[in-house]
Amino acid sequence: MANNPAARIDPLDPAGLADLFTDDERAVAAAVRQLCADRIDPYVADWFERGEIDDVRGLAKELGSLGLLGMHLEGYGCAGMSATDYGLACLELEASDSGIRSLVSVQGSLAMFAIWKWGSEEQKQQWLPRMASGDAIGCFGLTEPDAGSDPGSMRTRARKDGDDWVLTGRKMWITNGSIADVAVVWAQTDEAENGRGIRGFVVPTTTPGFSAPAIKHKGSLRASVTAELVLDEVRLPADAVLPDVRGLKGPLSCLNEARYGITWGAMGAARSALQAAQAYATERTQFGKPIGAYQLTQAKLADMHLEYAKGVLLATHLGRRKDAHRLLPEQVSLGKLNNVREALEICRTARTILGANGISYEFPVIRHMNNLESVLTYEGTVEMHTLVVGQAVTGLSAFR
Template identity: 65%
Template structure:
């Protein structure tokens, strides 16, 4: 196995010493704390609560945020961490994303100073867990059609409704819940609320069984006459701009993470191909196997370049939301193809949890769906290219 097998274009030369040091620390963390256990966690549909605290100690939670115990790392550093975590498992990277890019970002961007002081230090340490309630049983790609409603009463608010596919909800200490109010019309009426999980009327039920993301938690939330004080509302979030800005943080991390899963699947397949012998030679000697490995390398290297350029734009403050869609759409789609192809190199052994590609492929089906489906990101890009939004079923007005 040559150096070109791992970094064909010497992409490491595009990163700073500090960026590479952080990447290597996260890689070592994954090697020590995730890889030895991930097959068991996946098979048993188990999320390790202790790993959350360890990630907090490692500075991985809300690492792209500043203050309140957060590490204040760059976008590229956060991306590298996401890539290494997802090389371990999408479920563990998803935890970091839900905690940091969604729940913590919402509080950091839109919360009051009291909100930030109350929740962010504990969340950064992994001592408190947050979740982000936007998707509903009948409202996924079109969050403006949500039916969860917040009614203003004399002493605060009353929330009623349901949310679905909410990561971490069953173990969360606080939920960021997005709901329509009577203040404004349509999407403009949407506000964000901080709901402590022990509030009467708040309940969360895990969605089981699942075929992917088994080392992670997704749940359905029910809100039955949940009474909140007046200051539970996020003061600086009105309309869909609030939740969408958080989703873009998560989408950004996904484009990096998907390449971690793809890289891990490729490296598993490569090692196997060099060791497994058929017809008297390693299967890596066969032309068809080499073609598969080459195709994987091509897309992994290109995907990392896409993620890196997006990260540099983000750090420079010039990244446009529409540009994030390119990376999310391309990198997840290619990562699934890579993982499936890597499984074919492994033959029948590839359907066991002794190897990672099929586990990654199953996980990535969820990653492909959440934070915007392929179709949604295609239409975001289409609108950016043509200037014509095409999200409705009918012709453009």
């Protein structure tokens, strides 16, 4: 029996997940939720439908003013908050839209983290304070038209010409690309013969030869800026290279940061769809009573709450491990694989509860469902994360 006979379950949080977090952590989540309620939620369905965010730079500055850009990094104007705080922020942002969480994630966990972790002191001083405030926007150029899950096969090349570097190639599906002030670009170098391989470069987007045409006609992540990066003999000074990393270790370390945020963010999309379905089930009447009074609908809601609770528990556990400096890349794969997959299933089930209304932008469900189709495969496909986990538990590689 319950210790408190008067206690009642919270229908929006039947597992009592709020108890997992400290007062300070709940305050972080509440602050982000309020920003989203004021600045994003009233407009995001329209942004998604039009495929365009109004005043994206202004939004970036508001996100920066709350300390959300690079919030888990130390120094250089960054908030220096915990991994769990960052995770909760990602959850709240993606409860509004995956595209908004992507803006923050690419800025902080990819572009800023690359410079913060692997850059020179001059690069950090030049870019990180402005990126933390939202006055400068960054993007991360790794994926190419013919190199996604196998980044080692990238064709973008950087060759030495005197003291300069000259970059040539193309990057694809680059979030923030067409609005970025700086791009972190990864390229093959002639050092590959010496085992030094891939290098990262800090590329101001005003550099001659650099262009970033926007990618249109998307059916997913429409409230997100996506571009192709074209590098046509882009000449950079010697100090444009990230000095402290060589090989795939550099970009993969950044992807690990972003995947951690996705593990939390996907649960935000799931929560939004679940709450929409739960509210609809109590309001929609068929055959003389609310559809939530029927067993099949209750079974759907119970299963959705169960998978959501498990996903948040897993994300929280990984967050605590990250804060204790004990989080392994394979564990991030476990979180990303489970939570995105289950969030997508929650959204699909929510759509069935809403029926035809489930495809209307008057409700968030189809928008989240479409977004998660992209989240499912970016930052590592289901297949790749499955094999990472498989290798971790068997000791045998099945990648090739």
